[in-house]
Each structure stands twice: as structure tokens, then as C-alpha cells.
Amino acid sequence: ETGVTQSPTHLIKTRGQQVTLRCSSQSGHNTVSWYQQALGQGPQFIFQYYREEENGRGNFPPRFSGLQFPNYSSELNVNALELDDSALYLCASSLRAPQEQFFGPGTRLTVL
């Protein structure tokens, strides 16, 4: 059974650029959630996708957008990057139920 994988591991961008982060969910999981973890903080919910539809969104501006594909993998896109977007971005997959989510190792994004 393959766990949650994310790519790339690290990324450096400059302010104003756009970035795409990728996530492959754990086998059999149809729900993907994205979280942003700033230094010294707990992860914050960005949004969730279930069967290719957005299924809830946290307090993040529209320049944060996402996609889920038929194989349940997912992308997080961030436009017009700001310095405060520097963080660890975590992807988690789960079954459609109120149960534990399984996290990937994250993508460390640095915005200069």
C-alpha cells in the first residue's frame, strides 16, 4: 500500500510568481485535504476535495486554488505569491468519513 506522496520536496519562488504543488493520495482514498503550516504553528486547513469537487474551504484567499483528478491525486495552485506564503504545505488523504487523515511529508515553499 502506497502512502501519501508530495512533490516537490522544496521550492523557492519570488514574490508575485505562481506555484503548483502536487499530491498523490493513499491507495483507496477519495478525499484530499490541503493544509498550510507556518513555522511554529499547527497546520491550517486550506480546502478539501472529494471526487473532484471542492468540499469545504478554510480562510484562504481565492489566489489559493486546487484540483482533484479522476485518480484522486490533487494539485494546489497559489497565484501572486506573497512573502507570508512561505510555509510547509501538507496534503492529507482519507476516506469520506469522519476518521483520521493520512499526511504526506509536505512541500517546503520559500518565497523571497
Add this chain to the structure above:
Amino acid sequence: DQQVKQNSPSLSVQEGRISILNCDYTNSMFDYFLWYKKYPAEGPTFLISISSIKDKNEDGRFTVFLNKSAKHLSLHIVPSQPGDSAVYFCAAMGRYAGGTSYGKLTFGQGTILTVHP
């Protein structure tokens, strides 16, 4: 507003002793609670969970206690081992406002646990 709070940024215990990590929440719509452990350069790893219909759940060395009236939960690790040294996050899950779906985890800030040999 911080709906899930872990007020102790760090905790240091001796190997073999009990570690108690605490968590408070404010939102009474939360009905499922989880603890995650995180090592550097890795994603959070699920440890143990508890539904709001229970007040205790046990899994090996890990026990989670839930006090709904106080909106407080705690994680007990007995006995503590050096390999338990990590950041521990408390997380809560509940229904979306006006909806029936689950899945949004609200995390606390984390507690750094250090277990000394």
C-alpha cells in the same frame, strides 16, 4: 480565533515516566478529536482518536481522555520512551456550518515533547 489550543509549547520528561499533553477547545460543534505526532521533515502521523460519545480511548501506551464539559482533552503516554520525542498536535473535527460533511481538521499549535534517557 484559536479554536484549539495547546497551552504548553514544550514538555520534558524522563524515560519511563508518564507524559501528559493537554489540549483545550472552544467550538462545541467539534465531535471527533485526534492526536498526531510529527518528526522534523515528515508529515504528521496519526496516533489516536476519540469520538465525543466517549471519554476515554486506549491504544497500547497511548490513552486519550476527553472531558466535554470542560472542553478539554489530554494524551497520556506511559511509559515514555526517547523515540516519543516529537511535536504533538491535537486536532478537532466537526460538521461544516450548515452541512453534513466532515473532514476539516482544526489543529492546535503543538507541544514539543522531549523524553530524556
